Amino acid sequence: xxxxxxxxxxxxxxxxxxxxxxxxxxxxxxxxxxxxxxxxxxxxxxxxxxxxxxxxxxxxxxxxxxxxxxxxxxxxxxxxxxxxxxxxxxxxxxxxxxxxxxxxxxxxxxxxxxxxxxxxxxx
Amino acid sequence: xxxxxxxxxxxxxxxxxxxxxxxxxxxxxxxxxxxxxxxxxxxxxxxxxxxxxxxxxxxxxxxxxxxxxxxxxxxxxxxxxxxxxxxxxxxxxxxxxxxxxxxxxxx
Numbered sequence: 001x002x003x004x005x006x007x008x009x010x011x012x013x014x015x016x017x018x019x020x021x022x023x024x025x026x027x028x029x030x031x032x033x034x035x036x037x038x039x040x041x042x043x044x045x046x047x048x049x050x051x052x053x054x055x056x057x058x059x060x061x062x063x064x065x066x067x068x069x070x071x072x073x074x075x076x077x078x079x080x081x082x083x084x085x086x087x088x089x090x091x092x093x094x095x096x097x098x099x100x101x102x103x104x105x106x107x108x109x110x111x112x113x114x115x116x117x118x119x120x121x122x123x
Numbered sequence: 124x125x126x127x128x129x130x131x132x133x134x135x136x137x138x139x140x141x142x143x144x145x146x147x148x149x150x151x152x153x154x155x156x157x158x159x160x161x162x163x164x165x166x167x168x169x170x171x172x173x174x175x176x177x178x179x180x181x182x183x184x185x186x187x188x189x190x191x192x193x194x195x196x197x198x199x200x201x202x203x204x205x206x207x208x209x210x211x212x213x214x215x216x217x218x219x220x221x222x223x224x225x226x227x228x229x230x
Contacts, residue, residue, distance in 0.1 A: 035219075045159075045167065045210060047219040061218040095166055102173070108214045109157045109172035116166055 002026035004096055004114035011120045017084040020117045022096030029077035030054040033099040035110060036070060036081045040092040050099070051079060086121045093118050125149050125213050129222035137230045140201045144225045146194045146211035155215035158187055158196045161224075162207045170209075171196065203229055 097110035159167035171187035
């Protein structure tokens with residue numbers, strides 16, 4: 001079945017960087033775009049970025065522009081999210097989410113999610 | 124950015140009740156609206172996409188409606204397993220934004 005399996009929890013110091021991976025299985029990786037969404041404790045879900053897994057094109061939320069980088073390794077069917085210059089406010093659960101896209105209507109949704117990776121930023 | 128506002132923020136209802144959650148975006152988003160269910164410690168689960176299309180495997184008691192600037196998620200007959208937080212999300216334009224969530228408790 002379709003699965004997105006993320007890397008394990010991370011604890012980082014302020015100013016450091018973190019990389020979260022999202023390994024996919026059960027479908028053709030390059031057929032679906034991948035998004036990254038985070039959820040800080042007690043907060044609403046927050047969209048961060050998107051990657052076209054076919055050609056590698058990316059789009060980032062302005063809030064994270066310059067600090068986040070999304071990449072993919074098609075041979076490993078895996079997407080990656082790098083977040084730099086970490087601060088305490090980046091403490092959150094980070095999710096990858098596959099994009100379902102209807103080419104006829106342009107409508108899209110996040111139909112499959114990873115299990116989440118907790119990133120804690122603390123001195 | 125499009126702001127998404129849900130109401131109510133929380134509600135309590137009994138098994139068998141009909142429950143409705145409302146989502147209002149700050150501008151018209153046509154039918155670019157999705158609904159998710161999130162249980163504690165779990166990733167969000169897609170329930171409804173394109174405002175009213177039921178995701179495969181989701182029980183038919185969940186129904187989405189609306190367009191433009193007002194949307195609803197209705198659970199026709201509440202079940203114990205529906206205890207969760209529900210989020211709306213717009214896919215009209217980036218940054219894709221979510222509502223603040225509606226926490227649904229079973230009495």
